[in-house]
Amino acid sequence: MAEDVNTSLLGLLPEIILLCTAAVVLLMGLARRDVLRRLTQWTAVIGVIVAFVAAYSNDVQSHTTALGTFLTLLTCGIGLLLLFSAWEMPFAMDPAHTDRHYRGEFFAMLLCSLAGVSMMAKVNNLIWLFLALELVSIPTYIVVATGRGQSEAQEAGIKYFFLGALSAAIYLFGFSYLYGFSGSTQFSAITAVFQSDISRHQLPWMAILGLLLVLLGISYKIAAVPLHFYAADVYQGAATPVTAFLSFAPKAAGFVAIILLLGLTGWHFSSGPDVTIPALLTVMAVLTMTIGNVLALLQRNIKRMFAYSSIAHSGYILAALVAGPALVAGGGWAHDGVAAALFYLAAYSLMTVGAFAALIYMQGKADGAEDIDDIAGISSEHPMTAACMAICLLSLIGMPGTIGFLGKLFIVQADLSTGHWILAVFVVVNAAIAAAYYLRIIAAMYVREPWTPSHVRTTLAPRFAAALCAAMVIGFGLAPSRLLSDIRHAADYMAGSSGTVRLTVFKGRAKITSHFPTGSFGRGRRSSLLTDPLAGYARRSRLAGDQNSCVVKHEFIFARPLKKDTAWSTARLLPPSPVLERNPAVVALRMSARLIVR
Amino acid sequence: MDYALAVATALGALSIYLLLPRGRGSLVKTGALVGVLTLGAAMLYLLRWAGLQEGVSQGAGLNVFFCLFALIAVISATAVICHPRPLYCALYFVLLTLALAGLFILLFAQFMAIVLIIIYAGAILVTYVFVIMLASPGGNVTVADYDRVTTNPLLAVLVSFVLLGTVLQLMFIGKPRAFMAARPAGPVAVGMAMGHKILAGKPALADPKPTSKMGVMELLGVNLYSQYALPLELAGILLTISLVGAVMIARKNEPAAGVLGTGQMPTE
């Protein structure tokens, strides 16, 4: 048991670093010396960088999944950009007061929320998932409400908080059904139960009900249709750096949570007899992108526009998720809806954070340009920033050569190859609609005359963030191979591994040998076995293998004595259909343990 | 589809709709009548169902305590949402909590039951009652309209009862086995199996399983600090953040500092 906790802790090293940094930052913001207080932002940045580096280390990676590593890296990367764009934020919160009070708290909240997003893919039971989702959300409620000394922010905070609590209640309700149906909160146990039900070609009603509720509840986090209506008010009311944060953290967390939960079912719905969940996802996707884009057309306030555009982009990602992972569809990379979704998530985060950073730099009335008039004709005075903004906006439209184009391409490809052509059509049509309002901003920057005298921030940080985002949007748009391979491995994990697991039992001890293809992250070490009291504990684990495959040998001692007649029984235990699990060895082990104990 | 159940659900919806507080033309009495009818029908239905489960020959009935607690729970839950005065709603909530604790005890979840009382009745609802009393001091003071009249009663009733109806239909179609997938005996499965036994009036105490030597508390402790150790820590972090956030939101930016002369930072 102790091994189990330690194992998980090593995998969680980046999150622990983030949380510790949050604590340090919190205290530094309260320091008596001004020098220390000025170092707050730098500490936060250093913490995020250290977490990023830690996520690269082999030791950490061998204790988590490829998806976990990918999400941590994405979170730390985008988080760094968000920190830069929020650099001056506490100064702007209350013009009458120079910061002094809020700096530490503000950055600590951001770091906590980032830690929540980052650990999202590493969770292995429903309770943990719920807590991680709340860890993402609660700091955002607070920074929305306190981010600005204006009543709009408080209104936005109240709306965001109450509706957020409502959505949490809905998905928690869903969790309770999943728990009631499977008898466990552990993902592995739930998967095993789903597995046995799927083999009878039907999902139990209770599970479907639970999943529906969970999807509806989480649609709040990703601002998708049934619970999307808060987005515009909250995005507008919150301070602009907070808005940028909102467009990344809850969204990434929500999508990964959806991926994990759909993963529990083994993605069987996409080819199985039951159409409830794919139908729901399809309807959600279509409505989300259409409503988002159409309403965005009507906005003059840029932040509201981005809110609706954020809704629309959630629709695109949902459209990708309908396609499901590659292995189920039986095809290769082009069929991989999960990979397309993850890619689009990364792409969207880059583009939107870049756009917001540019907005923050072009200071309007308050802490960022808001009305479209604020940025009219700004290209003549600030060509660099305007260019960054334009690049990000073009990428949001989906111009070839940018990362946004690739993202939409993959989504359309995945949908078409899995037969969801309606969704593909909707994505394309919506991209065309979206072009109208993005182009309006670009036109305002480049074609119109300046309307009001422009103010800019003197700090370099938001500008730096915008430039970095623009560079990455172009860079990954032209040379996406590295990002693609990482995402592919991350998604590959979600599809389940096609490895084999061999179990040998002798005198109450069992040896498990497993072979898995590996991704670039883990260097072939998916060895972490989460054990439970039923299965016993891993006494010794040995690793061997090379870049492309690995052999894991575990020797187990079972909690209960095994029967004599099962001694030396060897079996191929991984079922032919792909199992979706944190680690396939665990499922195999549990199933075998059950067999043996019987 | 089970039509008797559907009718009962619809009746329940009607009664809640009638009972929900509204400004004038109140139909509380009709609603209460329909509600009583619904409850009676539901009880009869449960009786029949329990009989079907165990086989008529055994002449099984419902567990008396289950019926008692369930009735109290349903009635007080209805009162929580339907009573026109907020303080009464809070008090009915306390009653609901106690009834639920009773149901938990029937499921051998003693710890859950007591903690439910300590946390909900003893802490959260006391605060509710406290706040409500402070907000509306005195005996028979009339409450403002926005506190008294339900907004959108029809929509609310429709949504909740469609959900409830769906769940009920799924639960009662066929055997409980179809309701829960077949699975190894986890704690919940055992609890539910016991629940079915209790529903059917069988003494669940006689069941020799499922506990090992460990008691409720020991099992809970071991689980919390092995399987759920990380979530537990995470919950701690979450609470700390909420605390900091609450202070952050509650703190005022006082322009005229120094009246009380405490807690002020030196100016830069």
Add this chain to the structure above:
Amino acid sequence: MVGTFIFHLIFGLVLFNVLLGIVAYLILLERKTAAWIQDRIGPNRVGPKGLMQPLADGVKFILKEEFMPANADRWLFYLAPIVIITPALCGFAVIPWGGVLAAGTRLPEWLPWIGGWAFPHNVPVMLANPQVGVLVVIAIAGLSIYGVVLAGWASGSKYSFLGGMRAAAQMISYEIPLILSLLSVAVVAGTMRLGTIAQDQVGYFSTVFVLPQWNIFIQPLAFILFVTCIFAEANRTPFDLAECESELVGGYHTEYSSMKFAMFFLAEYSAMITGAAVAVALFLGGWHLPWLDKLLYGGAQPMSTGWAGMFLKLVVFGAKVILFLFFYMWVRWTLPRFRFDQLMNLAWRSLIPLSLGTFLMAGIFVYLRQEGIIEHRGWLLLGNILLVLGALVVGRWLPSTPTNQRVPVAGSRYNKWPGVSSTGNA
């Protein structure tokens, strides 16, 4: 099973009636104690030495007029006495009055109907010994707030309302250290069953140093915290701000009369008995008869005893409870009442940190004992002493409580800044 049930039924009935009788005489004891401390005679008219006084009081209560204020909330006004008495009486159920009865007596054959019936073996002499016993005590303490608050609010009177609000705030605050001190005892005992915890204390520190190993000697700090908190929970002096006569007439029961008022009285004294019994069971060694048990049993008192042993236990337990109740009264007539801010400061700034400290100490002790580093419970006593010393040292560094602060409320005579209230709004 049936035998146990019948035993518990009879025991419950006897217990309930005895306790209610004790409550009546507690009031007499209280008045006598007050008189003794104040150098008076006290009630001495009814019966010999005033011993029939409780009866007279009862008759008086019944004969008084039932009164309800005009703007009282009718339902809640009736409900409050019921709500306050129920949890106070529920607490009796989990108190371990007399260990385990291992008589196994067989009734003589010649008796009609029940002849030859064997009394069940190993019956716990308490109404219930649930796994979550300590938590039940806590839950009951939590529920007892409602009666007070409801009575205060439903009366429709300002005095009552203020009394109710004060009581609620006080009880919520003092519940936290109460729970923590209870838990630090439960953690060391390794169980939440009150009976087991009581038996756990039967024994001595060592063969030479024959101090009984009661929790009061092992965790004195936890005991002090616990006693302070049950005083506050029972709304007794020095924490009786909810009903302080000099400010609030009668507090939350100002408007109550006749038997409804008697219910409040009954509830207060029942709660006192419950608190005293919990204190005895958890801290004062339960039924352990110190030193004499060596003579009687040749060693520590066993958990299971026969009839004689059971009655001895009942007597010992009862005597300890009565002594503790006398301590209640002694305090009441000796110590003056706190001011409300002092009360809150005491809870939040002293008791809660200290009780967290005791809990931590208990946890450390249990961990070290599990690791086999230390064995003897005396280490925990040392830990408690260290904690007190540490608190004294740390206390010197903490900012002092602003006492008797003049709050510059706008318009008040203390306000040196005209037009600026204490909240800083102009």
